[in-house]
Amino acid sequence: MVLKAILEDTYNLMKVIKRGREVVSGSIAERICDSYKQLSLAEKETFFNMLVSDHGVAETTKIGITLDRSNPVESIQRLQNLRHITQPQFAGLFRVLGKAQGGVKFMVNMRTDLSKLTGKSTVEATPAIVPVIDHELKQLLSVWFSSGLFHLQRATWESPSRLLEKVAASEAVHPILGWQDLKRRVGAYKRCFVFTHPCLPGEPLVILHAALLENVADTMEKIVPALFEHMPDSVEDPARVKVANFYSISRPIDGLSGIDLGSNIVRRVMHRLQAEYPKLQHFSSLSPIPGFNNWLFGQINRHLQHEVFARILDDVRPESSDLLPLFSDETHVKMMQLFDVDNNKDLYTKLSMTLESQEWITSPVLVSELKQPLMKLCARYLFALKHRGHALDPIANFHLRNGAVMYRLCWQADQSPNGLSQSCGMMVNYRYYPELTEGFSEKYYFTKRIPVGEPFASVISIEPDSLPLDP
Numbered sequence: 159m160v161l162k163a164i165l166e167d168t169y170n171l172m173k174v175i176k177r178g179r180e181v182v183s184g185s186i187a188e189r190i191c192d193s194y195k196q197l198s199l200a201e202k203e204t205f206f207n208m209l210v211s212d213h214g215v216a217e218t219t220k221i222g223i224t225l226d227r228s229n230p231v232e233s234i235q236r237l238q239n240l241r242h243i244t245q246p247q248f249a250g251l252f253r254v255l256g257k258a259q260g261g262v263k264f265m266v267n268m269r270t271d272l273s274k275l276t277g278k279s280t281v282e283a284t285p286a287i288v289p290v291i292d293h294e295l296k297q298l299l300s301v302w303f304s305s306g307l308f309h310l311q312r313a314t315w316e317s318p319s320r321l322l323e324k325v326a327a328s329e330a331v332h333p334i335l336g337w338q339d340l341k342r343r344v345g346a347y348k349r350c351f352v353f354t355h356p357c358l359p360g361e362p363l364v365i366l367h368a369a370l371l372e373n374v375a376d377t378m379e380k381i382v383p384a385l386f387e388h389m390p391d392s393v394e395d396p397a398r399v400k401v402a403n404f405y406s407i408s409r410p411i412d413g414l415s416g417i418d419l420g421s422n423i424v425r426r427v428m429h430r431l432q433a434e435y436p437k438l439q440h441f442s443s444l445s446p447i448p449g450f451n452n453w454l455f456g457q458i459n460r461h462l463q464h465e466v467f468a469r470i471l472d473d474v475r476p477e478s479s480d481l482l483p484l485f486s487d488e489t490h491v492k493m494m495q496l497f498d499v500d501n502n503k504d505l506y507t508k509l510s511m512t513l514e515s516q517e518w519i520t521s522p523v524l525v526s527e528l529k530q531p532l533m534k535l536c537a538r539y540l541f542a543l544k545h546r547g548h549a550l551d552p553i554a555n556f557h558l559r560n561g562a563v564m565y566r567l568c569w570q571a572d573q574s575p576n577g578l579s580q581s582c583g584m585m586v587n588y589r590y591y592p593e594l595t596e597g598f599s600e601k602y603y604f605t606k607r608i609p610v611g612e613p614f615a616s617v618i619s620i621e622p623d624s625l626p627l628d629p
Contacts, residue, residue: 161201164193165208168251172213175250187258194268202271209248210287249294262302262357266413269295273412299417302357308419310426313350313365315341324362325350328410331446332367332382343367346392347399351427353419358411364419366427367406370399370435374442374587376568378577381405381444399435402428404443407556424560425595432592441590443562444571445553447581450539451513454582458510462503485531492527516578525570528582533567536584537617540564547606557588558602558609561595563625564588565611587611591626 171186197205227233256265272292276285313325322344326334334340344350353364375381381403404424409415428441485493494500497508518524541564543550549558558564564586571577571585589611591598598609615622 160193160196161204164190164197164205167193168205168208168213171254172247172251175254176247184258187254187261191255191258191261191264194264199271199274203275206272206275206291207287209251210246210290213247213251214290215246246290246294248291249298252294252298256298256302262299263361265295265299266358266411268413269299270411270413273415296416299414303355303363303414303417303419307357308353308355308363308423308426310430311352311354312430313352314344317344320360321352321362324410325352325365328362328365328408329367329406330408331406332378346394347371349402349427349431351430353423362410363414364423365406365408365410366404366423368427368431369403369405370394370401371403372398372400374401374440374589375403375405375444376566376585376587377571378405378444378574378585396435396437399438401440401442402431402438404441404445407443422560422599424557424562424590428590428592428595439592441592442565443557443586443588443590444568445557445586445588446572446577447536447540447551447584447586448553449551450536450581450584451579453539453543454535455510455514458506462506462510489527489531496523496527513582516575519570519573519578519583529569532582533569533584533617536581537567537614540567540586541608541610541614541618544606548602549608554586554588559599560590561597561599561602562588562590563594563598563609563611563623564614566613567617587613589625594625 167186167190171190174186194202194205252265255261258264269292272288272295275288313321315322322340325344326340329343334343342348347370349368349370351366351368352362353366354361355363369375369381371380373380404427407423409419424441424443431441432438493509494505497505497512499505499508512518512524518528540549540551540554545555549555554564566587566589568585568587570583572581573583577583577585601607602609609623610620611625612622
């Protein structure tokens with residue numbers, strides 16, 4: 159009955175929209191929102207399929223367009239008419255639903271539901287319609303969530319309990335273990351900043367955690383103990399606050415995945431911290447590399463399948479894409495001896511099994527021998543692999559867009575099972591230099607160039623950028 163009602167209301171609302179009478183559509187839109195919330199996921203799938211089949215393209219039209227440079231106004235009008243013809247009708251429905259009471263949150267939740275259908279659809283047409291609907295939702299949400307309207311606030315132990323609960327539940331990088339742990343994370347020598355937006359009042363869209371330390375941390379062991387070093391009610395000593403180490407940045411709302419929430423998030427936090435500690439000049443992240451192992455194992459498997467000599471490392475220099483050996487000749491011989499094999503296929507099979515089982519971390523010999531080749535591979539993954547010209551790794555891309563420098567690749571930085579399964583325990587320091595962040599951000603956006611520090615550059619033998627002296 160509910161499904162039938164929402165289909166009827168949708169049909170009636172579309173008629174109102176086509177007549178240009180959106181002003182009288184509020185009550186119908188609210189009914190649609192209320193009915194949708196009562197649907198099962200299977201019924202929502204039926205609803206999505208109906209949107210595309212019944213409210214997609216207005217009519218079958220042959221599209222032909224000629225643009226005249228000598229008459230730019232007319233050319234623009236023709237493009238506008240083309241957009242009107244080619245835009246799905248249900249895009250208008252989404253705009254109206256977004257204006258209903260709680261409509262923006264409703265559309266975010268709808269996009270979350272849509273993502274759940276990927277790989278789980280029961281209707282044959284669904285895999286094709288999911289990206290079509292998602293594209294329209296993403297376009298609207300990108301407009302609604304203007305980064306200029308973000309509100310930055312610090313979460314403290316005195317913050318509303320509802321906000322603190324969301325902070326605790328959203329921390330996936332370094333899970334918060336109970337209220338006492340949470341109290342420390344928002345207490346002395348720690349900072350938790352929350353970004354909210356008028357479109358979703360009270361809902362954290364971005365949560366950033368920082369530890370105020372005396373040095374740039376290159377392992378989680380230097381950050382995690384700091385979380386427990388001070389009592390929450392300790393008085394901070396400004397002399398000890400020399401570096402702000404960002405150790406966790408999360409986006410809790412699945413329905414906003416892929417939406418650009420702004421490239422100045424970290425810079426706003428830096429300005430906030432400098433207002434509190436004017437002498438604070440050093441900012442760094444210690445960031446995970448979640449996609450490295452998947453890429454590495456994929457490369458090993460591809461070469462195993464083709465029985466190619468062990469060459470899976472692209473030259474990290476942007477001007478070359480030649481494949482180079484995974485190991486140096488000398489190290490390759492050592493690896494053959496270490497794994498007690500006499501051919502490349504067995505070597506890479508054992509290497510893959512060893513890295514996957516995480517046993518190598520207990521062997522000083524393996525830790526020593528694998529350090530250089532794995533760091534070179536990881537540097538190549540971070541520096542040379544691109545998506546549309548920008549860094550393929552999403553966390554690298556986030557920090558670089560915010561104006562950071564790919565400063566240092568950190569060996570054995572996170573030896574937890576999760577850290578080993580993501581990136582063989584490696585992490586990255588992305589350094590932020592207040593006087594350079596805006597310039598680096600613009601240069602990365604327009605030229606796709608990745609700025610690097612000397613420690614990172616030394617791994618792959620390239621020239622580092624000129625940077626201020628370290629603390």
